[in-house]
Amino acid sequence: DAGITQSPRHKVTETGTPVTLRCHQTENHRYMYWYRQDPGHGLRLIHYSYGVKDTDKGEVSDGYSVSRSKTEDFLLTLESATSSQTSVYFCAISVLGQGPSSPLHFGNGTRLTVT
Amino acid sequence: QQPVQSPQAVILREGEDAVINCSSSKALYSVHWYRQKHGEAPVFLMILLKGGEQKGHEKISASFNEKKQQSSLYLTASQLSYSGTYFCGTEENVGDDKIIFGKGTRLHILP
Numbered sequence: 001d002a003g004i005t006q007s008p009r010h011k012v013t014e015t016g017t018p019v020t021l022r023c024h025q026t027e028n029h030r031y032m033y034w035y036r037q038d039p040g041h042g043l044r045l046i047h048y049s050y051g052v053k054d055t056d057k058g059e060v061s062d063g064y065s066v067s068r069s070k071t072e073d074f075l076l077t078l079e080s081a082t083s084s085q086t087s088v089y090f091c092a093i094s095v096l097g098q099g100p101s102s103p104l105h106f107g108n109g110t111r112l113t114v115t
Numbered sequence: 116q117q118p119v120q121s122p123q124a125v126i127l128r129e130g131e132d133a134v135i136n137c138s139s140s141k142a143l144y145s146v147h148w149y150r151q152k153h154g155e156a157p158v159f160l161m162i163l164l165k166g167g168e169q170k171g172h173e174k175i176s177a178s179f180n181e182k183k184q185q186s187s188l189y190l191t192a193s194q195l196s197y198s199g200t201y202f203c204g205t206e207e208n209v210g211d212d213k214i215i216f217g218k219g220t221r222l223h224i225l226p
Binding site: 031033035040041042043044045048050056058059090101102103104105106107108109 | 144147156162209214217218
């Protein structure tokens with residue numbers, strides 16, 4: 001088990017409110033990723049991190065920000081949630097510490113509903 | 116750029132074979148394959164690197180044609196447990212630090 005935990009597992013929020021999702025790992029892996037999954041779109045990369053305070057944008061980063069102030073935590077923030085951000089959010093880590101050329105291990109996901 | 120997977124969906128009877136394809140318009144350094152059961156997280160199957168060999172995992176194997184920027188996943192003598200959605204993920208360059216996934220292929224195995 002790669003020791004990755006996402007919280008919360010489920011959340012319902014209202015349009016316009018800020019929301020923060022947390023991804024926590026216990027094994028000090030360098031690379032961490034946030035994906036969203038929607039029917040018909042597969043897994044789309046939002047943001048990723050290659051170290052503390054080192055982050056970059058993915059395919060669908062508009063409306064999202066991230067922070068990584070310590071190795072074990074990667075936070076995804078929706079500054080002002082919109083209904084289009086209703087989705088299942090997965091965090092993933094590169095388990096061999098070699099970046100994307102090594103397997104990804106996914107967390108159990110966060111189901112976010114924006115009403 | 117998101118890789119293209121085909122077919123979008125497959126229905127098989129137990130024991131039949133299946134091939135899932137993944138193609139990109141850009142040169143690739145690595146291709147990943149994952150399987151996701153309904154309501155669960157994707158699970159890693161295998162990774163193929165540029166210049167590497169065809170990989171195998173039980174009755175599931177994959178190939179990577181670097182020149183054509185394509186990868187194929189082969190499921191032989193499919194079992195009920197193979198049902199799920201299969202995703203390929205691609206890394207375009209060494210040091211890109213990110214993996215972009217296709218939209219997935221739904222595989223349903225009938226008894």
